Amino acid sequence: MPQIESRTKLPVAILGATGSVGQRFVTMLANHPWFEVAALMASERSAGKTYRDAVRWVQTAPIPEAMADMPVTRCEPSKTPPLVFSALDSSVAGPLETGFARAGACVVSNAKNHRMDPDVPLVVPEVNPDHVALIECQSFGAGSILTNPNCSTIGLVLALKPLADAFGLEQVHVVTMQAVSGAGIPGLSSYEILDNVIPFISGEEEKMESETRKILGSLRTDGIDPAPVTVSAQCNRVPVIDGHTECVSVKLSRAVSADELLEAWRSFMPEPQQRALPSAPQRPIHVILDPAGPQPRLHRDLDGGMATAVGRLRPCPLMDYKFVTLSHNTVRGAAGGALLVAELAHARGLVVRTADAGRIQPALPR
Numbered sequence: 001m002p003q004i005e006s007r008t009k010l011p012v013a014i015l016g017a018t019g020s021v022g023q024r025f026v027t028m029l030a031n032h033p034w035f036e037v038a039a040l041m042a043s044e045r046s047a048g049k050t051y052r053d054a055v056r057w058v059q060t061a062p063i064p065e066a067m068a069d070m071p072v073t074r075c076e077p078s079k080t081p082p083l084v085f086s087a088l089d090s091s092v093a094g095p096l097e098t099g100f101a102r103a104g105a106c107v108v109s110n111a112k113n114h115r116m117d118p119d120v121p122l123v124v125p126e127v128n129p130d131h132v133a134l135i136e137c138q139s140f141g142a143g144s145i146l147t148n149p150n151c152s153t154i155g156l157v158l159a160l161k162p163l164a165d166a167f168g169l170e171q172v173h174v175v176t177m178q179a180v181s182g183a184g185i186p187g188l189s190s191y192e193i194l195d196n197v198i199p200f201i202s203g204e205e206e207k208m209e210s211e212t213r214k215i216l217g218s219l220r221t222d223g224i225d226p227a228p229v230t231v232s233a234q235c236n237r238v239p240v241i242d243g244h245t246e247c248v249s250v251k252l253s254r255a256v257s258a259d260e261l262l263e264a265w266r267s268f269m270p271e272p273q274q275r276a277l278p279s280a281p282q283r284p285i286h287v288i289l290d291p292a293g294p295q296p297r298l299h300r301d302l303d304g305g306m307a308t309a310v311g312r313l314r315p316c317p318l319m320d321y322k323f324v325t326l327s328h329n330t331v332r333g334a335a336g337g338a339l340l341v342a343e344l345a346h347a348r349g350l351v352v353r354t355a356d357a358g359r360i361q362p363a364l365p366r
Helices: 020-029 090-102 129-137 151-167 204-215 258-266 271-275 331-347
Strands: 010-015 035-042 072-074 083-086 106-109 144-147 169-178 230-237 244-252 285-288 308-315 321-327
Touching: 010 020, 010 090, 020 035, 020 331, 083 090, 083 331, 090 106, 090 144, 106 331, 129 144, 129 331, 144 331, 151 169, 151 204, 151 244, 151 258, 151 285, 151 308, 151 321, 151 331, 169 204, 204 230, 258 285, 258 308, 271 331
Parallel strands: 010 035, 010 083, 035 072, 083 106, 106 144, 169 230, 285 308
Antiparallel strands: 169 244, 244 321, 308 321
């Protein structure tokens, strides 16, 4: 499956552009071969300022010069380009995303609001690329909504998908150790998280359990049949900046050797890699043989932070096997994952479906 080619870039907007996930979108879209940022949208208090004046920049790379002096505008659906990335807080995301979709945009959201809607696909492109077709039955007119899963779910399902396909999957138990960046800006205070582990992240366990079943489920013409797998999750916040580590135990549908599991992970080469999508990691799963890996500091940036690492595979006395998986929560688990969803939908011809899409052009610096 070759990459699509285009002489002109598709204009896009970023909703919630000043937040931590919005900043990741800005950096990842700065030199994108298919997409060009046409609008940076945020709250009323940021509207009217230049991006550099509106944002509290927390990325290690500097603000891309092409966007530093762009004006920040309000989140107005009437001014939408054909593709919109939503990094909005869940407190406001739901109706705004619906408004942009009804205005004709393809909205790719990192927020939780629409993830479990029956007609909205919840997509990890390497795991369930066929689910993007669900937008054809949505009732937003020319527009649509696609969603990126919870950051902890993405690393889990990437590791589970090859096992489910090759051996069948019946039960999953996962214990997470999640980075503080997952709490956004300003996140947790140092007094709360230093020298501490917090064994509670509101809603996280429920999201991992329900989202995993939807993502691994089967596509119908009007929805998704959840996968018949039992998922139990326990989620913890730990004093790590980036990178969610997860300890996973699985019960498979048939007896297999550890070497067969390793081969399933190593040979996994799904649609985004076959299409060579711009943000797709060369290898979606990296097997770490070091018995002390994977570790956030050493392995979260594999393939630009878009891959997941698995290691410590060994027999489980309660189930069949147990292992550790690690993924970058603000790259693959947020902006990077949503960007890959958009690339998949665009490659399948599902982003621009009307002749009058793209009503605004890239904004010029003031």
